[in-house]
Structure formats: C-alpha cells, structure tokens
Amino acid sequence: MVLLLYTVQAQAQQLWSSQKAAVSFFSSTVMEDIEAKSASGSSVLDGQTGTIVFKVANTSFQFKKKLMQEHFNENYMESEKYPYTTFKGKLKDLPDLSKNGTYLLAFEGNLNLHGVTKVYQGNVNLVVANGVLSAKSTFKIRIADHEIKIPTLVFKNIAEYVEVRIVAQYLPKSSI
Amino acid sequence: MHFLKYHLLLLFMLFNSAISFGQQDLEKELVMPANKHEKVMATFKSTKLINGHTNETIYKHELDFKVDHRFGDIAGSNGGIRKFFGLDNSTDVRIGFEYGVTDRLSIGLARAKGANSVQQLYEGSLKFRLLEQTIDDHIPVAVTLFGSNTIAGVEASKDLTSATAYRGFTDRMNYVAQVIFARKINSNLSVTLSPGYVHRNFTAFRDQNDLFTLGAGARAKISKRMAVVVDYYLPFRNSDDQAYLEQLNGFKFYNPLGVGLEMETGGHVFHLNFTNATAIEEMQYLPETTTSWLKGQYRWGFSISRRFSFDRAKK
Numbered sequence: 001m002v003l004l005l006y007t008v009q010a011q012a013q014q015l016w017s018s019q020k021a022a023v024s025f026f027s028s029t030v031m032e033d034i035e036a037k038s039a040s041g042s043s044v045l046d047g048q049t050g051t052i053v054f055k056v057a058n059t060s061f062q063f064k065k066k067l068m069q070e071h072f073n074e075n076y077m078e079s080e081k082y083p084y085t086t087f088k089g090k091l092k093d094l095p096d097l098s099k100n101g102t103y104l105l106a107f108e109g110n111l112n113l114h115g116v117t118k119v120y121q122g123n124v125n126l127v128v129a130n131g132v133l134s135a136k137s138t139f140k141i142r143i144a145d146h147e148i149k150i151p152t153l154v155f156k157n158i159a160e161y162v163e164v165r166i167v168a169q170y171l172p173k174s175s176i
Numbered sequence: 177m178h179f180l181k182y183h184l185l186l187l188f189m190l191f192n193s194a195i196s197f198g199q200q201d202l203e204k205e206l207v208m209p210a211n212k213h214e215k216v217m218a219t220f221k222s223t224k225l226i227n228g229h230t231n232e233t234i235y236k237h238e239l240d241f242k243v244d245h246r247f248g249d250i251a252g253s254n255g256g257i258r259k260f261f262g263l264d265n266s267t268d269v270r271i272g273f274e275y276g277v278t279d280r281l282s283i284g285l286a287r288a289k290g291a292n293s294v295q296q297l298y299e300g301s302l303k304f305r306l307l308e309q310t311i312d313d314h315i316p317v318a319v320t321l322f323g324s325n326t327i328a329g330v331e332a333s334k335d336l337t338s339a340t341a342y343r344g345f346t347d348r349m350n351y352v353a354q355v356i357f358a359r360k361i362n363s364n365l366s367v368t369l370s371p372g373y374v375h376r377n378f379t380a381f382r383d384q385n386d387l388f389t390l391g392a393g394a395r396a397k398i399s400k401r402m403a404v405v406v407d408y409y410l411p412f413r414n415s416d417d418q419a420y421l422e423q424l425n426g427f428k429f430y431n432p433l434g435v436g437l438e439m440e441t442g443g444h445v446f447h448l449n450f451t452n453a454t455a456i457e458e459m460q461y462l463p464e465t466t467t468s469w470l471k472g473q474y475r476w477g478f479s480i481s482r483r484f485s486f487d488r489a490k491k
Contacts, residue, residue, distance in 0.1 A: 019209065042208050042209065043206070044205040044206050051202055053202045053203045055203070055206055057208070057209075059214060059217075064485075065235075066238065070218050073217055074218045075401070075440075086203075088203070153441045153444075154441070
C-alpha cells in the first residue's frame with residue numbers, strides 16, 4: 001500500500017526543482033581567456049507542460065581575477081541595477097519523467113540579461129535516472145545583443161560571443 | 177483507513193495536476209539561495225582619492241603600479257604663463273607598488289621625491305580591511321586600517337633647527353596611522369571619513385612630532401566610467417607652535433584640499449586633479465602644507481594606476 005502510494009505520487013509529480021545549479025561562461029580571444037562560474041542557479045520545471053524558469057544572481061559569478069569580477073558587476077552587468085539573469089521558456093516534447101532514459105530536447109524561451117530580453121533556442125541533454133533529472137545545456141550569448149558595451153581599450157580581450165554552460169539537477173518538488 | 181487516505185491523495189493529485197503552471201506562477205516556485213551578507217564591491221575604484229587613501233585594497237595576487245605627479249603652482253607669484261601654469265615645475269613625484277597578500281591585506285612600497293626639505297622618501301605601508309560593508313547593511317560601514325613608515329634619504333643638514341638635522345638613522349623615520357571609514361551610499365556615491373595620526377621622529381625646531389588629523393573624501397560618478405573625486409584633510413596643530421613657525425618662516429599653514437576627475441578603463445585608473453598640497457606622501461602633506469588655493473597655489477596633478485594579475489588562469 002505504501003509502495004503504491006509512493007508510485008502514484010511520483011507519477012503525478014508536476015514540479016521539479018533545482019538548486020545550486022552550475023552556470024559558467026567562457027569568453028575566448030587571442031588575447032585572453034575569461035571564465036566565470038556560479039553554483040547558485042535556481043530553476044523550476046513543470047513536468048507536464050515543460051515550462052521552465054531559470055534564475056541566477058549576477059554577483060554569484062566567481063572569476064579567477066577578482067578585478068575582473070569587479071568590472072563584470074560594476075561596468076558590464078551593472079549588477080546593482082540588474083541583479084539577476086532570468087530565463088523563462090519551454091522544453092519541447094517532454095518525455096514521461098517517471099521512466100529512466102536519456103533525451104535530447106529542444107528549448108525555446110526568453111533570456112533577460114542586463115535588462116534586455118532576447119529569444120533563445122537550443123538543446124538540453126536530459127538524463128532521467130531514478131527520480132532525478134540531470135540537465136545539461138550549452139548555448140551562446142552575443143554580448144552586444146544585451147546592450148553590454150565593451151570599451152575599445154579592452155575590445156580585443158572580450159569575445160563577441162560568450163559560451164554559457166549549465167549543469168542542473170532537478171528533484172521532485174515536494175508540493176504536499 | 178488506508179483506502180480512504182489513498183482516495184484523498186488521488187483526489188488531491190488530480191486536482192493538483194489540473195492546475196497548469198504559467199511562467200509567472202512558476203517563477204514564484206523558485207527557491208533562490210539566501211544571500212548571506214553579500215559584500216559591497218568597488219566602493220572606490222582606486223586605493224587613493226587624490227591625496228588620501230580610500231578603504232580599497234588590492235585583491236590577492238594582484239599588483240598595483242601607480243605613478244603620481246604634482247606640478248608647480250598654476251597661478252600666484254610662482255605660477256602663471258612664465259612658469260607655463262606650473263608645468264615647468266614638479267613639486268613631487270611618487271612611484272609606488274602595492275601587492276595583495278590576501279584579498280584583505282596589501283603591502284606597499286614607494287619612492288617619492290618629497291616636496292619640502294625632507295626629500296628622497298622611501299615608504300613602506302600596510303593596509304588591512306578590518307570590516308567590509310555588506311549589501312544588506314549587516315555591516316553598514318567599511319573599516320580599513322592604514323599604516324606607513326616613510327624614511328627620508330636626504331643628506332643631514334648642519335643647521336640644527338632645520339627639519340633634516342638628523343643625528344641618526346631613526347631620526348629619518350616618519351609614521352602614519354589611519355582608520356578609514358567608508359560607505360558606498362549608492363552605486364554613484366561613496367564617501368570616506370578617516371581619523372589619523374602622524375608621528376615624525378625628527379622635525380624642524382618647534383614643529384610638532386605628533387599630530388592628529390581628520391580626513392574626508394567622496395567620489396561621485398558622472399558617467400559609467402568617470403567620476404568626480406574630492407578629499408580634504410584637517411591637521412590639528414598646537415596653536416602656539418603654529419604661530420611660532422608661521423611667524424619665523426613667513427608662511428601660513430593650510431589644509432590640503434584636492435578636487436579631481438577619475439577615469440576608469442578596465443585595468444587602468446587615471447586621475448586628473450587639482451590640489452593645494454605640494455607633497456604626495458601623507459607624512460608630508462598632512463603637517464606641512466603651506467600653499468593656499470586662494471593664493472593661486474594649487475596645481476595640476478595626475479596619477480596613473482595599472483593593475484596586474486598574477487593568478488594564472490588555468491586552461
């Protein structure tokens with residue numbers, strides 16, 4: 001009976017939640033490679049509709065060079081004005097999340113970064129294993145699209161496109 | 177009993193699944209990590225405003241190379257077109273290095289010409305962030321401690337009343353200690369208040385060996401990369417000694433006031449400023465500024481600072 005209850009609950013589970021998701025980005029030029037990492041991404045996924053929200057605090061990104069981190073927050077992201085970067089979108093053709101498997105899903109949605117919202121599309125690698133979802137995604141952001149201005153003096157040090165990598169683990173959100 | 181529970185649960189599940197989560201509702205379900213007293217960054221862009229220090233130190237494994245320059249009087253009897261508004265003269269030049277031992281502790285080494293008779297200055301300094309302001313105002317004010325020892329290399333004078341009539345090596349030493357309180361009021365305005373103490377092991381006859389001082393400074397952004405900076409220092413002199421020195425030398429003491437423009441371009445910070453102080457070292461401009469804004473005895477000054485990082489990024 002208890003087992004049955006559990007399976008019923010697992011099947012009906014709608015919301016999946018991820019905390020401490022890893023978000024990192026890379027900018028690579030001839031002059032300099034820049035990398036920053038955050039382990040403070042948060043996300044919620046609706047297991048039935050595929051609707052997904054992902055949010056990360058800009059000040060949570062850690063750089064090797066602290067002065068760079070200061071410039072990132074002060075000059076480029078303006079973290080005081082725009083503290084979060086948020087993605088709201090949808091995972092298409094979401095499979096039955098109660099069954100184990102590996103899937104490649106397409107996503108589409110709006111990314112709000114530096115106060116500018118742009119539509120993004122890409123792929124998510126999703127692994128379902130015993131009630132845990134592991135999601136991985138890589139996509140590129142064009143800095144200029146989000147009205148982030150790079151001064152001419154450091155123009156050669158910062159890439160036009162920045163590669164973003166996300167690794168997140170989702171657990172059923174206990175809604176009872 | 178079990179049966180009833182099962183049914184209730186199933187009913188609840190059905191009800192639950194009937195609700196479709198919109199993106200707005202979904203965002204409410206987000207659990208964001210709690211911000212544990214996140215520190216305020218970049219209260220100032222440089223370790224110094226014009227004459228005085230800010231609360232900023234150098235990050236770990238970073239080196240700050242800084243060149244300061246003060247020209248001659250722009251106006252007044254020593255300035256004007258004949259001296260090309262002070263550009264013909266240089267009252268003081270300082271070349272300094274500061275290195276971040278940790279994110280909170282910096283060590284500094286500098287060489288300055290020295291503006292008055294006490295010249296050929298070597299400065300060693302320590303700067304430590306005691307407290308850092310937090311965004312949630314758990315700590316509302318940053319507190320940084322600054323201490324320096326400046327050694328004068330100038331040849332000892334034979335005039336026993338002069339400021340350089342050194343009898344031994346320790347006579348050449350000068351100490352400065354300051355407690356720098358700073359607050360970033362908003363992203364455009366930061367202020368400092370810094371009480372301090374200057375001790376000179378040897379001074380001119382009847383000049384004070386010990387002096388309490390109070391400084392105040394501010395930085396106001398006018399654009400994303402440009403700011404107006406200002407600082408002012410108040411030395412608390414003994415009025416008897418002050419009157420004696422002023423009468424003997426035919427000058428007056430003034431409080432150093434600096435006003436400038438700060439320009440920041442990733443990695444470099446430039447200052448273009450005006451100040452009545454001729455010297456750059458604390459132990460000199462605090463007790464020995466005898467030039468006045470109102471007499472045209474203010475000067476162009478600039479500082480260039482460049483940061484180098486020694487943390488090699490792993491590939």
